Amino acid sequence: MVHLATELIHGDDKDNRVTDVAPPINVATTFRYDNDDLVAWNDRENLDFMEKQPIYSRLAHPNSTRLESLFSKILLGHAIIYSSGCSAFFAAMIHYNPKRVFMGQSYHGCRAIANILTRNFDVKQHTLDDIEQFAQKGDVVHLETPVNPYGTSYDIQSFADRAHAKGAFLIIDSTFAPPPLQDVWEFGCDMIMHSATKYFGGHSDLLSGVLVVKDEEISKKLRDDRIYLGTNVANLESFMLLRSLRTFEMRVLKQSDNATKIVKFLNENRTKYDKVLNKLYHSSLQTEDFVKRQLKGGYGPVFALTLKSVDQCKKFPPQLKYFQHATSLGGVESLVEWRALTDPYIDQTLIRVSVGCENVDDLIKDLAGALQYLQDSA
Ligand SMILES: Cc1ncc(COP(=O)(O)O)c(C=O)c1O
Structure with missing residues (x-):
C-alpha cells in the first residue's frame, strides 16, 4: 500500500x-x-x-x-x-x-x-x-x-x-x-x-x-x-x-493536534471563564465508542463554543490577535466566526473556531486573553 x-x-x-x-x-x-x-x-x-x-x-x-x-x-x-x-x-x-x-x-x-x-x-x-x-x-x-x-x-x-x-x-x-x-x-x-x-x-x-x-x-x-x-x-x-x-497531510495533522490541545485547555479551564463560556463542542469531548473508531487519525480541527450573550459574541473576535474574524475553515490561518452572521438556523451565541497551523501555545494564549478580557468586564 x-x-x-x-x-x-x-x-x-x-x-x-x-x-x-x-x-x-x-x-x-x-x-x-x-x-x-x-x-x-x-x-x-x-x-x-x-x-x-x-x-x-x-x-x-x-x-x-x-x-x-x-x-x-x-x-x-x-x-x-x-x-x-x-x-x-x-x-x-x-x-x-x-x-x-x-x-x-x-x-x-x-x-x-x-x-x-x-x-x-x-x-x-x-x-x-x-x-x-x-x-x-x-x-x-x-x-x-x-x-x-x-x-x-x-x-x-x-x-x-x-x-x-x-x-x-x-x-x-x-x-x-x-x-x-x-x-x-x-x-x-x-x-x-x-x-x-x-x-x-x-x-x-x-x-x-x-x-x-x-x-x-x-x-x-x-x-x-x-x-x-x-x-x-x-x-x-x-x-x-x-x-x-502536496502538503495536505502535514497541515491537517497539525491542525487536528492544535485543535485537540486547545479544546483540552478550554475544557480544563471552564471555571476560570464562567461569566463568558457557556458550552464547548468537539468530538474530543464525546465519550461514545464510535467516535474513536471513526476519527482514528485524529479529531477534526473545528470546534464550537457558545458564550453567555450575543453582546459577548460581538466583543470576542476583536480581542483576538491570531484568530481572524471570518467565515469558512480549513485554512492554515486560524479563524473564529460568530456564526449568526452567516447561518440563519444556528444558536445566536455560537462561535465557530477553525484552528490553523500556528504554534498552539500562541493560539491558546490568544483565546485565553480574549476570554479573560470578557470575564473581567462581565
Ligand atoms: C461541511 C460543509 N459542506 C459543504 C460546504 C460547501 O462548500 P463550498 O463552500 O466549497 O461550496 C461547506 C462550506 O462551508 C461545509 O462546511
Missing part, C-alpha cells in the same frame, strides 16, 4: 504531459484536435479519451484530470471534481434524484439546496429521526460528520444500517475530517463528499468540491452530468488545489 503522503505528491504522476516537475497552469478552454485521430462523439465508447486529449475545459482539462487521479487515490474510490462543495452536493442530488431527503444539522448551504429541490420538484425533507417512518427505496440520507459548526460526530455505521434497511442511499459529508483523520468507507456509506475549499485547499484562496464513489459506472454518470451542469473545477483553481494537496 502506498501511503497518503506519497500519493499526495505522486498520485497524479501518470498524467504528466510535459517534463516540468510542477504541473503547468493551463488556461485554455479549448484544445486542438489531433487530425490524425478523429473519432466522432457517437463512435466513442466512453469519455476516458479526454484524459489524454482534452477538448473543452467544461468537459475536462489537464489539471482537473490530475485532481481526479489524485483524489481517487487518496479517497479510495472514483473521484469527480467540482467547482465547489455546494456544486458537488447538488450533483449528488441530481444523480440520486430522491423523492425524500433526510438531513440533520448540516452546512446551511446544503440545506438551502434541498430547499430549492423542494420548491421546484416537491422533494420532501425529513429529519434523521424520520428514517424508519418515511424512508423508501432510492431516497437519500445526508449525514455530515463531524458536523458543521459543532465539530461533533455521528455514528456512521448506524446511519448506514438504518438507510440501507429502507433501500435508501447514505451520503457522508466528511469535509470536517478528511483522511487520514477519518476513513468513511469502513462504515458502509454509498458516496462521500468534501468541500475541497477547506482542508484540501487549505489556504483560504480557492473553491472546489469532490464526490467519491466505489462504483466506476456511477462515477462516469456523475462526470457526464457534470459536463452539462457546467460545474467542473476552474483552471486556475485546479492548479492551486493540486499545489495545496
Whole structure:
C-alpha cells in the first residue's frame, strides 16, 4: 500500500504531459484536435479519451484530470471534481434524484439546496429521526460528520444500517475530517463528499468540491452530468488545489493536534471563564465508542463554543490577535466566526473556531486573553 503522503505528491504522476516537475497552469478552454485521430462523439465508447486529449475545459482539462487521479487515490474510490462543495452536493442530488431527503444539522448551504429541490420538484425533507417512518427505496440520507459548526460526530455505521434497511442511499459529508483523520468507507456509506475549499485547499484562496464513489459506472454518470451542469473545477483553481494537496497531510495533522490541545485547555479551564463560556463542542469531548473508531487519525480541527450573550459574541473576535474574524475553515490561518452572521438556523451565541497551523501555545494564549478580557468586564 502506498501511503497518503506519497500519493499526495505522486498520485497524479501518470498524467504528466510535459517534463516540468510542477504541473503547468493551463488556461485554455479549448484544445486542438489531433487530425490524425478523429473519432466522432457517437463512435466513442466512453469519455476516458479526454484524459489524454482534452477538448473543452467544461468537459475536462489537464489539471482537473490530475485532481481526479489524485483524489481517487487518496479517497479510495472514483473521484469527480467540482467547482465547489455546494456544486458537488447538488450533483449528488441530481444523480440520486430522491423523492425524500433526510438531513440533520448540516452546512446551511446544503440545506438551502434541498430547499430549492423542494420548491421546484416537491422533494420532501425529513429529519434523521424520520428514517424508519418515511424512508423508501432510492431516497437519500445526508449525514455530515463531524458536523458543521459543532465539530461533533455521528455514528456512521448506524446511519448506514438504518438507510440501507429502507433501500435508501447514505451520503457522508466528511469535509470536517478528511483522511487520514477519518476513513468513511469502513462504515458502509454509498458516496462521500468534501468541500475541497477547506482542508484540501487549505489556504483560504480557492473553491472546489469532490464526490467519491466505489462504483466506476456511477462515477462516469456523475462526470457526464457534470459536463452539462457546467460545474467542473476552474483552471486556475485546479492548479492551486493540486499545489495545496502536496502538503495536505502535514497541515491537517497539525491542525487536528492544535485543535485537540486547545479544546483540552478550554475544557480544563471552564471555571476560570464562567461569566463568558457557556458550552464547548468537539468530538474530543464525546465519550461514545464510535467516535474513536471513526476519527482514528485524529479529531477534526473545528470546534464550537457558545458564550453567555450575543453582546459577548460581538466583543470576542476583536480581542483576538491570531484568530481572524471570518467565515469558512480549513485554512492554515486560524479563524473564529460568530456564526449568526452567516447561518440563519444556528444558536445566536455560537462561535465557530477553525484552528490553523500556528504554534498552539500562541493560539491558546490568544483565546485565553480574549476570554479573560470578557470575564473581567462581565
Ligand atoms: C461541511 C460543509 N459542506 C459543504 C460546504 C460547501 O462548500 P463550498 O463552500 O466549497 O461550496 C461547506 C462550506 O462551508 C461545509 O462546511
